[in-house]
Amino acid sequence: MTFDIFTILNLGIFIMSMLINLFALSLYKHFQVQGKQNIAMISTFFQFILDFxxxxGNLxxxxxxxxxxxEQNYVSFRMVYLDYFQTTFFSYCVCVFLFNTIYCFNFATVSITIFVRYAFVTLREIKIKHLMSMYLAALIALxxxxxxxxFYGxxxxxxxxxxxxxNLITGDIDETITSNSKSISLIxxxxxxIYLGPTFILLNVFFAIxxxxxxxYRKYLISNKATMSESTRRLNNDFFKILLLQAVTPVLLLFLPTSKLVIF
Incomplete structure (x- = not known):
């Protein structure tokens, strides 16, 4: 395995994400009331588990x-560690499909978590079965x-x-790309x-949510500040920060630094 800067970033982010999420999951029992968890905490910790x-998966x-x-422009998708395995075109498509499904589902769970948390603090009841239904519907849709x-693009x-x-034609030298390096390409x-339209629309829906x-949520916290106790206000502000961090993490932390865009 060749350890370039992207490999080091990938491993570093993996370790950091694992430590953060293990710490978050270790706090789960501290949020129980009479041995039970409220729906907002369940959805929040489910998000932590998915990040985990x-x-x-990203590693x-x-x-x-x-x-x-x-003469013909392509965008190629290379799964770096598949260079060490015998793969077919179809199996490569499956791997790219799994990666993109996991990646996009992260945005879906963030939007669901934020919605459930907001519904909880505004006294709108959401049951476990509703939460599971939202997760399942989002996963299937994506x-x-x-x-x-x-599979078609x-x-x-x-x-x-x-x-x-x-690389051979252009004379470019990249030690991470060898005769075993494979990829699948989109013209x-x-x-x-047509191929990206459905996913693009869904992701924009999640971003809008x-x-x-x-x-x-921020407006609600400000307008109800006077009616909240100090501890409740602090807890809600902390969770707003957590949700905000979760919203940007999939893009800024878990994906972009571990991948690279190269133009030949």
Missing amino acids: IFAI FLRLEIIAIKG AVSLVPFC MNSNVDLNIIYQT MDLSVI IFQILMR
Whole structure:
């Protein structure tokens, strides 16, 4: 295994994420009241668990996005650690599908967690079955939306070794790319809109929910500040900060630093 800067970042972020989430999960029992958890805490700690799973998935399914310019422009998706295994075009599509599903589902759970927390503090009852239904619906919707992109958008006629072959032609030297380096590629034309459209729409819905609920939550805390005790106000402010951190973490911490965009 070649340890470049992206490998070091990947491992460092994995370790940090694991430690943070293990610490968060260790606090779970301290939020019980009469041996039970409220729905807001359950959804919050479920988010911590998913971050934990995502950190593991991101470690073993590390993705690089590589743009290749030429007579035909491509965007290639390379799972770095798959270089060490025999893979087919279909199995590669499955791995990219799993990575993107886990990644996008992180945004869905953040939006659900924020919504449930807001509903709880504004005295709107949400039961466990409703929470599980929201998670399941979001997961299914995302998985279905990613099928066109991962299984129909990727072109099976493009050489799996296109990145290595392009390096040979251009004379670029990258020690992390060898004759065993494989990827699947998406042809950059108008069909990209069709393949990515469903997922793009869903992610924008999640972003809109996150933004709207955070703004409403903040407004609620300010307008009800006088009726809250000091401890309640501090607890709600702390959770607002946690939710805000969870909203930006998937992009700023768990994905971008561990992947790279290269243009040949």
